[in-house]
Amino acid sequence: MQRGVHDVLPTATHDEASRESFVVALKSHVATEVTGGNRLFFDTVAAPEFKRRHGYAPRNRSDVRRAMNPVPYYQMSSSLKRTTQELMWDYVGSSVERQLPALLDRAKQVTASPKGSLHLDADLPLPRYLTAVDIHCMPGNYTTDLVDGDVFAGALYDRSVYLFAMGGLGAYNDDVGRTLITALKEKFPRFHPRRILDLGCAVGHSTLPYCDAFPGSEVHAVELGAPMLRYAHARAEALGKHVHFSQQNAERTNYPDGHFDLIVSHILFHETSSKAVPRILKECHRLLAPGGITLHCEGPPWNRMSPYEASILDWDTHYNAEPYIGQVHDEDPKHLMTAAGFSPSQYLDLSVPSVTMSRYFPQLFSEGNNGIDGTWWYFGASK
Amino acid sequence: MAKAKKKAAKAKGGSKKPTASATPPAQPIKRIRTAKGRRPYFFDDPNIDKLLAMIMALTGEVSVIRERLDTHERLAEKKQAPTSKNIEAYKPSESVDQWRVQWRAEYIARILRIVTDELERIKMQEKDDDYDKIVDEVSK
Numbered sequence: 001m002q003r004g005v006h007d008v009l010p011t012a013t014h015d016e017a018s019r020e021s022f023v024v025a026l027k028s029h030v031a032t033e034v035t036g037g038n039r040l041f042f043d044t045v046a047a048p049e050f051k052r053r054h055g056y057a058p059r060n061r062s063d064v065r066r067a068m069n070p071v072p073y074y075q076m077s078s079s080l081k082r083t084t085q086e087l088m089w090d091y092v093g094s095s096v097e098r099q100l101p102a103l104l105d106r107a108k109q110v111t112a113s114p115k116g117s118l119h120l121d122a123d124l125p126l127p128r129y130l131t132a133v134d135i136h137c138m139p140g141n142y143t144t145d146l147v148d149g150d151v152f153a154g155a156l157y158d159r160s161v162y163l164f165a166m167g168g169l170g171a172y173n174d175d176v177g178r179t180l181i182t183a184l185k186e187k188f189p190r191f192h193p194r195r196i197l198d199l200g201c202a203v204g205h206s207t208l209p210y211c212d213a214f215p216g217s218e219v220h221a222v223e224l225g226a227p228m229l230r231y232a233h234a235r236a237e238a239l240g241k242h243v244h245f246s247q248q249n250a251e252r253t254n255y256p257d258g259h260f261d262l263i264v265s266h267i268l269f270h271e272t273s274s275k276a277v278p279r280i281l282k283e284c285h286r287l288l289a290p291g292g293i294t295l296h297c298e299g300p301p302w303n304r305m306s307p308y309e310a311s312i313l314d315w316d317t318h319y320n321a322e323p324y325i326g327q328v329h330d331e332d333p334k335h336l337m338t339a340a341g342f343s344p345s346q347y348l349d350l351s352v353p354s355v356t357m358s359r360y361f362p363q364l365f366s367e368g369n370n371g372i373d374g375t376w377w378y379f380g381a382s383k
Numbered sequence: 384m385a386k387a388k389k390k391a392a393k394a395k396g397g398s399k400k401p402t403a404s405a406t407p408p409a410q411p412i413k414r415i416r417t418a419k420g421r422r423p424y425f426f427d428d429p430n431i432d433k434l435l436a437m438i439m440a441l442t443g444e445v446s447v448i449r450e451r452l453d454t455h456e457r458l459a460e461k462k463q464a465p466t467s468k469n470i471e472a473y474k475p476s477e478s479v480d481q482w483r484v485q486w487r488a489e490y491i492a493r494i495l496r497i498v499t500d501e502l503e504r505i506k507m508q509e510k511d512d513d514y515d516k517i518v519d520e521v522s523k
């Protein structure tokens with residue numbers, strides 16, 4: 001599959017492109033040939049040894065991690081995984097750094113007479129979960145401005161997500177949004193939202209498909225990182241999609257009550273906190289008009305994983321600066337929706353085959369890729 | 384600042400447009416290189432993790448050189464000189480791309496062979512003392 005290009009996508013020199021291809025090949029090798037092997041070591045070596053020592057079999061993800069930590073094969077596969085992640089950021093980071101002045105110029109050009117909009121709020125307080133660590137080891141995180149009007153983080157993220165997913169999210173990395181739309185249209189064929197809100201939109205990968213799926217609808221998106229938003233705005237304009245981007249915290253926005261008919265998020269919650277998730281869902285309840293729908297996409301469903309499966313995601317908690325990704329999978333989504341004010345009878349819970357992954361890369365999305373197996377899971381409710 | 388840089392580059396390069404890979408300019412805007420959050424080490428000696436990181440970075444650079452060499456050869460086939468300009472302008476065809484994907488996969492498998500070797504042995508249910516047994520057996 002070919003990567004989708006647009007006017008603000010960073011370009012790559014011969015050698016930069018070659019490095020990117022290398023890191024994809026390395027990631028794919030580690031995912032398909034190496035990390036999957038951990039299960040065998042767990043069953044044959046680590047679990048029996050854990051039981052011998054503690055008198056019980058590993059009961060949860062922490063037990064699994066403690067059991068696996070001394071296994072040389074696990075150490076090697078973990079060290080390889082971590083190093084691959086660091087190489088990816090370093091490769092793409094050096095390439096974006098080289099061309100940043102040109103990117104800033106192009107971003108200015110494509111947003112000269114915008115059809116969408118960008119609203120930034122330099123005084124917006126950032127929650128600790130976004131300032132304390134650089135999520136998934138992305139140096140500078142989503143929020144650092146290197147210069148005035150910066151787009152570095154967005155450009156770095158755009159190019160890297162394609163590599164991280166090994167192209168599995170589609171040419172424009174929009175699989176999560178497109179899959180949600182497909183499921184939504186199937187389940188609610190007559191639903192046509194007037195206003196749509198995407199929470200934690202990053203650079204708008206999942207946001208843009210809503211423009212085409214619901215012509216005539218107003219598409220809004222909120223995000224905390226200013227350089228992400230500037231890039232998202234430029235990218236949307238470059239691709240001819242009209243989106244209203246706004247720098248706001250999804251926990252508490254400034255839109256009026258009942259303003260939206262559809263509120264979505266795509267792989268947002270695992271990067272927040274156990275206090276933020278209920279607040280974001282309450283905010284969805286406040287913002288949703290009667291008859292509206294809210295749906296939130298995460299990878300594997302919360303609350304129904306074996307200890308071993310949970311430990312695969314928990315790897316990122318401890319070793320890839322995703323502090324909440326382990327715990328989020330213990331949350332009870334139905335309980336959260338009810339607590340946010342939605343009626344239990346209106347609860348939605350869908351597992352949907354991805355529209356791109358399942359077609360292109362079914363074999364890659366195993367243990368090596370965080371248990372993402374070609375299916376996205378959505379929970380939410382109608383109001 | 385960015386503008387001044389460009390002017391300087393122009394003055395130095397004269398009419399020849401410097402290609403990005405040939406003349407790395409001093410960086411006008413510096414990125415952050417170190418991600419906030421603990422760097423985990425997995426082996427008993429963290430220097431092993433560091434060595435592995437170095438080896439993989441080196442493996443990446445060798446892969447880049449190999450690909451650049453391949454580009455030289457592809458240009459030669461078309462009777463083109465391997466100047467950096469031609470190298471930057473070169474667009475691999477679908478089949479060249481596929482060949483490179485295949486080459487990279489085999490190359491990485493060669494480098495990491497010892498890692499998967501251990502896995503294969505477990506799958507074969509081979510135990511280390513099986514070998515000692517056969518040494519005894521053939522010596523009897």
Ligand SMILES: C[S@@+](CC[C@H](N)C(=O)[O-])C[C@H]1O[C@@H](n2cnc3c(N)ncnc32)[C@H](O)[C@@H]1O
Nearest residue numbers: 142200201202205206223224225249250251266
């Ligand atoms: C993994 S990315 C989301 C990807 C994006 N939705 C997509 O599908 O391409 C998570 C994003 O959520 C943002 N974020 C985290 N907490 C947020 C909050 N409370 N309000 C708004 N955005 C938030 C982060 O800055 C980051 O850009």
